[in-house]
Amino acid sequence: MAETLWSSERLYFRGVNDSDAKFLVASLSDPQTHVQLDPFLHTPPATKKGAESVKWMSEQLLAAIICLKEPPPSTPATTTATNGDAGVAAAATPAAEDDLHSADLKLTRIGHIVLMSGPPGQAHHRNAQIGLGLLKPYHGKGYGTEALEWVLRWGFRMANLHRITIAGFGLNPGAKRLYERVGFVQEGVQREEMWYDGRYWDSWSLSMLDREWYARYGEKETRVLAGAESVQP
Numbered sequence: 001m002a003e004t005l006w007s008s009e010r011l012y013f014r015g016v017n018d019s020d021a022k023f024l025v026a027s028l029s030d031p032q033t034h035v036q037l038d039p040f041l042h043t044p045p046a047t048k049k050g051a052e053s054v055k056w057m058s059e060q061l062l063a064a065i066i067c068l069k070e071p072p073p074s075t076p077a078t079t080t081a082t083n084g085d086a087g088v089a090a091a092a093t094p095a096a097e098d099d100l101h102s103a104d105l106k107l108t109r110i111g112h113i114v115l116m117s118g119p120p121g122q123a124h125h126r127n128a129q130i131g132l133g134l135l136k137p138y139h140g141k142g143y144g145t146e147a148l149e150w151v152l153r154w155g156f157r158m159a160n161l162h163r164i165t166i167a168g169f170g171l172n173p174g175a176k177r178l179y180e181r182v183g184f185v186q187e188g189v190q191r192e193e194m195w196y197d198g199r200y201w202d203s204w205s206l207s208m209l210d211r212e213w214y215a216r217y218g219e220k221e222t223r224v225l226a227g228a229e230s231v232q233p
Contacts, residue, residue, distance in 0.1 A: 005158070006064075008150045011143065012107060013064035016057045020065055021050030023109050027133055028053075039194060061128055062115040062154060066147055067107035110138040113147050115155055115164075126162035128155055144175075148182045149217075156213045164208050169194060170201035183216045184208050 006013050027033060028045045057063035111134035117123065130151060134144055148166075155161040166184055168176035171194075180186070184206035192200035 005154075007069065008146045010069055011110075011146055011150070012067040012069055013113070013147075013150060014067060014107070016054055016063050016065055016112070018051070018054055020109070020112075021047075021054050023050075023065070024053040024112065025050040027111065027135060030136055033133055033136070042196075057112070057114055060114050061117040061159065062113075062151070064113050064151075065109050066111040066113055066134070066143070067109050110135050110143060111147070113151050115151060115159070117161075126160065128159070128161050128164050130164060130166040132166075144178055145182060148179070152182070152208065152213055153217070156210045162210050166206050168204040168206060170203065171196060176204055176206070179206050182208075183212060185212070 003009060025045045025047065028038065028049065111132070113133075114131040115128045116131060117128040118125075130148070132144065132147060132151075134147075152164060155164050165187075166179055168179060176186075185208065187205045187207055190203045190205070193203045194201045
């Protein structure tokens, strides 16, 4: 299936449902993933954390569960492990685009992505921050790049944002390299801001402006997306 407003080359992006609560708890079970998504003291995630995450995500400018269009080459026709719900098999057959947001649809969920825009009184600044989490088995396969390019396109083209930021942490230097490859520019370093596993770590703030995005991706965006011809401001 071609890229559309809610999909990229290999990924679907669907809305967050109550049925995603267990998956979100499972995604926070990995300590390094947890500390990068949630800087609070790491404790075993309780069941209620999933419902709280669903509620919080539903209140953001954009929140999506990242799903594979096709099962990985080594994955059989159905899978359970990647869904975080033991004993529930998920159909790996790609679904029709119209069915993508069904709460009953079972796809291979690999992560989530969020755009946080701050309180309503700050909307005129047209700023937002990205939160991205991928399950560990799907690291290093280009899915993070694909998800970031998708959310940047949505943020600048659809939401008319001016500036999108993302944070990086010293315990994951590979993430910072990924952000810079996509086009983010480092703005600053917060020295020894985070305590994790016996030591302090730096964190970085990176951003991209709308004009930088169009300069980098404008030619690619001349194709038709979701039935409408791309228009560069």
